Amino acid sequence: LMLVVDGDAKVDVSATGKTKDIVNLTAADVHASVDFSDIQEPSTYYMQPSITVPKAESISCKPQRLQFKVEKITTKQVPVRVTTMNDLPSDQRVDKLTPTQSRVTVRGAESMVSTVEYALLTVDLKEITKNMVQTCKVRLYTADDALLDSPYVSAGEDTMDVTVGLNHVVSVPLSVSLISSSELSKDMVTARVEPETIRVYGTKD
Secondary structure, three states: OEEEOOOOOOOEEEEEOOHHHHOOOOHHHOEEEOOOOOOOOOEEEEEOOEEEOOOOOEEEEEOOOEEEEEEOEEEEEEEEEEEEEOOOOOOEEEEEEEEOOOEEEEEEEHHHHOOOOEEEEEEEHHHOOOOEEEEEEOEEEOOOOOEOOOOOEEEOOOEEEEEEEEEEEEEEEOOOOOOOOOOOOHHHOOOOOOOOEEEEEEOOO
């Protein structure tokens, strides 16, 4: 089971007692706790906090009960996607981005795990100068491509390696070879190619 709290669980505490004991109290002197030791099933619970204030003669709090949600812990596997940030030099181009795993296990509160659609790895191309492996942080996303940043769900791995393969890019000029016909000599024709060059890519060899 996992405790899921929306926002901060807070109470306002009022304490009465002798002036000399109360006047110098600070928030650090007030302690509040909730006992979950008897919770056995997932559900929404309304719990009364136990509050202690040193030398207080009476203590009250608002609200008197706090709402807590307890959920099952569940797991599922989601696909791993790879994206990039920043740019390569103009004479390089990404060939393949290959993560070490195609899927990753997600674990957490049932309601949160159900919203995870995929894990995303972001390769920083600014750090890539050759075919190499880069370690990337694993981030979880929903079906709406929203980042899911929650303490109640996590991937089995914080990071994952991505093998980055590069192609080299060169500019090649284009030319036209003219062949004379029986009616027209190639010397009588002027040809122009648009574009004048094309970019081709492949291995450095």
